[in-house]
Amino acid sequence: MAKPFASSADLAEKSQSLEVPADGVYALTAEGDPNVGAIEGEDFLVCFEALATPVAAREWLIRLREHTDKPIRYLVLSHYHAVRVLGASAFGADVIVAHEKTRELIAERGRQDWASEYARMPRLFKEPASIPGLTWPTATFSDRFTIDLGGDRGDLVLAYCGRGHTEGDLVAWLPRRRIMFAGDLVESQAALYTGDAFHREWSSATLDRVASFGAETLVGGRGAVAYGKAEVAAAIAQTRDFLAVMLREVGAASTLKEAFDRTHRALEPRYGGWPIFEHCLPFNVSRLWDELHGVERPRVWTAERDRAVWDQLQS
Ligand SMILES: [Zn+2]
Secondary structure, eight states, rough: OOOOTTTTTOOOOOOOEEEEEEEEEEEEEEEEEEEEEOOOOESOOOOOOSSSSHHHHHHHHHTTTTTOOOOEEEOSSSSSOHHHHHTTTGGOSEEEEEEEEHHHHHHHHHHHHHHHHHHHOOGGSSSGGGGOOOHHHHHEESSEEEEOOOTTOOOEEEEESSSSSSSSSEEETTTTTTTEEEEOOOOOOOOOOOOOHHHIIIIIIIHHHHHHHHHSEEEEESSSEEEEEHHHHHHHHHHHHHHHHHHHHHHHHHSSSHHHHHHHHHHHHHHHSTTTHHHHHHHHOOOOHHHTTOSOOOOOOHHHHHHHHHHTTTT
């Protein structure tokens, strides 16, 4: 039987849980749907990720408002993907921060990515008509961006760790609490999406840099919050292993279809039951095949190309 396209048949609402890993630090997880977070400054808030639509974002803000009524000064976007950024208008933030490559990617392929992600994951796009347009960062950086949280709260450091899940991912690091928001560079008990990735760099230098912060709590892009050094190490190791298996299997294949079948077979026993595994794999293998055959930057995903790759590999 043909598998339904991407996550188009995944229509059951996920249950969300709001966790408070430290005083003034919030993480909303949702059984493998994209995670979001917030960090309190002395007299303002920093929000991390914007969800797919303003209506979806407003539901998160209602929960956050049960804990704090501080105004939102910063909205931080970990990367350009539509389900992370298109809810931005709901936050009314003074400043929208992203890596400089993220801004370039929104300009280059933001429209196509919006159409692609909407077709792949329609459930995440609550009231899609509420999206006013593309989200444009108003502050960008290349290496580091530091936000003084005020009082004795210390800094929130936004850092670039190299190319990974996309060309412009950032992590948000709270040194005083040793808490990291890693965006999609690390997943904890959720499958990886690598359709816009740089697998070789991500699996080596980029994850080395992420690990070098020495986080003791880590909020990944999807999945559970990792508490304690062992869980953080396990989340990073899981991410690295997923990439390493892909590199090994795709590298050993002589056709794209063989690459998909080998990779599926190798990953399925460990990761097959995790959120979005079947959804992501055709796009992941297609991108890695390109990467290993000299295509430097990921090709743009369009709704049409998504379908063609799905039909070739998943049916
Ligand atoms: Zn992403």
